Amino acid sequence: MFEIQRAGEGDDYEKRNQGERRQEKEAKTGNVQIMLLTYVVVGVFLCLIGYFSWFMVAKSEKVINHPSNTLHEALAKKIRKGKILSSDHKVLAKTKTDSGGQDTREYPYGKMFCHVVGRNSNSMTGLERAFCYTMLRSHISPVSQLVDTFRGEKSPGDNIVTTLDYGLQRAAYDALGEHKGAVVAIEPATGKILAMVSKPAYDPNTVSADWDSLVNEEDEDSKLVNRATQGLYPPGSTFKIMTAMEYLLENPGKSDSFSYLCKGSDSFSGNVINCYNKEQHGTLSLESAFAKSCNGAFAKIGTELNLTRFKKLTERFYFNKSLSVDFEYNKSRFSLNKNSDMGEITQTAIGQGKTLITPLENALIAATIANGGVMMTPYLVDHVESDTGDEVKAFEPEEKGTPVKKEVAEKIAELMKGVVKNGTGSSLGTLSYEVAGKTGSAEFDSEGTSHAWFVGYAPADQPKIAVSVVAEGAGTGSQYAVPIAKSMFEAYLGH
Numbered sequence: 001m002f003e004i005q006r007a008g009e010g011d012d013y014e015k016r017n018q019g020e021r022r023q024e025k026e027a028k029t030g031n032v033q034i035m036l037l038t039y040v041v042v043g044v045f046l047c048l049i050g051y052f053s054w055f056m057v058a059k060s061e062k063v064i065n066h067p068s069n070t071l072h073e074a075l076a077k078k079i080r081k082g083k084i085l086s087s088d089h090k091v092l093a094k095t096k097t098d099s100g101g102q103d104t105r106e107y108p109y110g111k112m113f114c115h116v117v118g119r120n121s122n123s124m125t126g127l128e129r130a131f132c133y134t135m136l137r138s139h140i141s142p143v144s145q146l147v148d149t150f151r152g153e154k155s156p157g158d159n160i161v162t163t164l165d166y167g168l169q170r171a172a173y174d175a176l177g178e179h180k181g182a183v184v185a186i187e188p189a190t191g192k193i194l195a196m197v198s199k200p201a202y203d204p205n206t207v208s209a210d211w212d213s214l215v216n217e218e219d220e221d222s223k224l225v226n227r228a229t230q231g232l233y234p235p236g237s238t239f240k241i242m243t244a245m246e247y248l249l250e251n252p253g254k255s256d257s258f259s260y261l262c263k264g265s266d267s268f269s270g271n272v273i274n275c276y277n278k279e280q281h282g283t284l285s286l287e288s289a290f291a292k293s294c295n296g297a298f299a300k301i302g303t304e305l306n307l308t309r310f311k312k313l314t315e316r317f318y319f320n321k322s323l324s325v326d327f328e329y330n331k332s333r334f335s336l337n338k339n340s341d342m343g344e345i346t347q348t349a350i351g352q353g354k355t356l357i358t359p360l361e362n363a364l365i366a367a368t369i370a371n372g373g374v375m376m377t378p379y380l381v382d383h384v385e386s387d388t389g390d391e392v393k394a395f396e397p398e399e400k401g402t403p404v405k406k407e408v409a410e411k412i413a414e415l416m417k418g419v420v421k422n423g424t425g426s427s428l429g430t431l432s433y434e435v436a437g438k439t440g441s442a443e444f445d446s447e448g449t450s451h452a453w454f455v456g457y458a459p460a461d462q463p464k465i466a467v468s469v470v471a472e473g474a475g476t477g478s479q480y481a482v483p484i485a486k487s488m489f490e491a492y493l494g495h
Contacts, residue, residue: 075136076103078149082135082157084117084127086166087382092117093128097154111201112173115226116164116193116327116380119204122211126226127380130326131160139386156387163192163382168465171491172197175484179471181451182227182359185488188367188463190397191376195488196360198227229329232356233470236442236477237293238453239351241365242317244290244415246310247301248408255411258286266296269342273299273350276441276476290415291423293439295350302349307338316403317365317375319357323400325378332361351440363468366455369416370436370463373409375400417460424478425456428486432495434460437485439477449473454481458489465492 080103084093092113096106105120105128107113118126138145138155148155165185172183172195185195202214202223214224225231248255262281265274275281275295281288289297311334315321319334333356336348347353360378368375376397383394404412416436419425424439437456444451452474457466467485474480 075133078154079136079138079157080154081105081120081132082387083159084131084135085159085161086164086169087162088166089161090166092162092164093120095157103154105204107204110203110205112169112197113164114201114204115198115228116196117204119207121208125224126327127160127162131381131384134158134160134384139390139392140388158384158386158392160384161382162380163187163194164196164380165194165492168195168488168492169197171195171487172484173199175487176469176471179474179480180221180227181469181471181474182231183470183484183488184228184359184363184468185492186363186367186376186378186466188370188457188466189376191367191378191400192382192397193378193380194465194492196226196228196380198225198231226328227359227470229327229358229360231358231470232330232333233358233451233453233472234352234442234444235355235357235362236351236440236451236453237295237298238362238438238440238455238477239355239357240290240293240298240349240440241369241412241416241438241455242314243298243301243305243349244286245404245408245412246305246313247286248411249313249404250306250309255286258289260284260289260294260297260300262289262294262296264296266299268299268303268346271343271346273346287415287418288422290438291418291421293419293424298350299346302345303342305349307336307340307345311337313403316401317368318361318400323378327380329360330358332357351442359468359470362453362455362470363466366437366457366468367463367466368403369409369412370457370466371409372406373404374402413460416456420456424476425454425482427478427482428456428489431458431486431489431493433458433493435489436460437482439482441476444473450475452480453477454485456485458493465489 080097081095083091086092091108093105093107095103097103107117116126118124118128120128124132135157138157140155145155168185176183176197176199180199183195183197186193200221200223202210261283262275264278264280265272273295281292281294284294284297314334319332321331323329335354336344344353348355364375364378377400379395381395384392386392413436416438417434419437420428420435425437428435428437435456435458437454440453441450442453452471454469454477457463467488469481469484471480
């Protein structure tokens with residue numbers, strides 16, 4: 001039997017199939033679009049969660065502590081700002097509440113810690129600013145906080161325990177005396193800042209009353225500036241550490257063949273370089289040129305260096321770069337390049353020219369040499385603890401990088417030991433342990449007035465402290481900066 005198909009039925013059937021296929025295709029396309037939209041929404045959501053988590057961990061406190069953020073004012077209504085303590089728990093800053101419930105910050109040691117601890121009034125600075133939010137949080141028990149709330153009292157905020165050594169800070173402050181300048185001490189293996197002094201200083205207890213005089217434009221003391229981290233100085237002969245380092249990097253295995261005849265003065269393409277008082281050092285090796293701080297020898301070395309490589313070396317030590325630390329500072333500056341003229345080259349090689357350095361940077365250089373070429377990130381807070389003494393958060397040492405190989409660092413260390421054994425730092429040779437260092441006298445005006453510098457570390461075989469000292473306009477480093485460093489070594493390590 002045959003089935004007879006009526007005219008038009010085949011066309012209708014095909015049309016129905018096409019319609020069904022089109023609907024299926026549109027449904028699949030719609031499903032794909034929905035899935036894509038879902039993935040996008042989920043992806044954006046995950047990104048927001050990731051950003052929020054990163055912000056809370058890395059950025060929240062910096063934003064909260066920013067001067068334009070008033071959240072800390074709201075927190076201060078419920079929390080009494082915590083203390084700032086030295087590493088041996090001496091109180092460097094605390095909150096005092098009067099009978100009317102008004103809080104004021106007190107600084108028991110006045111000027112001695114003013115720049116590093118900072119102030120709470122007339123714009124927050126120092127640790128007061130960097131850890132304001134931290135000290136306005138309380139980790140006492142929830143029950144105790146609830147009791148404080150019912151009583152209408154503030155709960156005690158967390159305390160920050162710094163890396164600052166009270167005895168060393170006192171020694172540095174006293175030794176600097178009436179000189180303008182700065183002192184920084186660092187633990188080479190960790191980056192802990194053990195002391196940080198800047199003079200002239202101000203009293204943070206009376207800063208509001210003294211404000212007009214402190215910001216007087218005619219006053220050249222700049223007492224509010226932390227010279228230890230913000231002061232930019234020509235490094236003088238302490239920069240010969242960097243010049244010698246670049247020379248060793250470019251001339252591996254050839255340092256023993258270096259020789260220079262010093263006649264007290266030398267000319268390089270018409271640019272005259274004099275040694276201090278035009279002293280004639282005679283024939284010098286690299287070791288003796290470094291120990292006696294011969295300007296002629298290091299100017300000669302400067303003319304032979306690859307200036308592009310030299311600049312890269314300084315930038316590995318964070319010249320021209322951000323240190324990413326929790327305190328106010330200025331970048332040290334190095335501008336020498338392949339287009340620099342001979343005058344700038346020779347002046348830069350001996351620590352003059354356009355190079356500017358902070359005392360902190362000079363301390364970091366010394367600490368890096370002491371630490372075998374590994375630079376540690378400098379930091380000021382060891383840990384945070386509750387008012388009852390329970391640890392809330394600890395800060396661990398962090399490597400900044402390895403700007404120079406260990407073998408080169410060790411050779412620079414030997415040169416620095418020679419400065420104390422046979423050179424301009426010989427007065428440190430009376431200590432019961434070996435010291436490595438470098439003196440400097442940095443001219444900064446047309447009359448030849450010099451900043452006195454010393455950088456170094458001790459004990460030389462097992463470094464525990466690296467120091468940087470600058471006394472503004474004092475004279476030679478050996479006469480004025482070395483005694484300050486000696487007082488610090490004695491205070492920290494003994495005689």
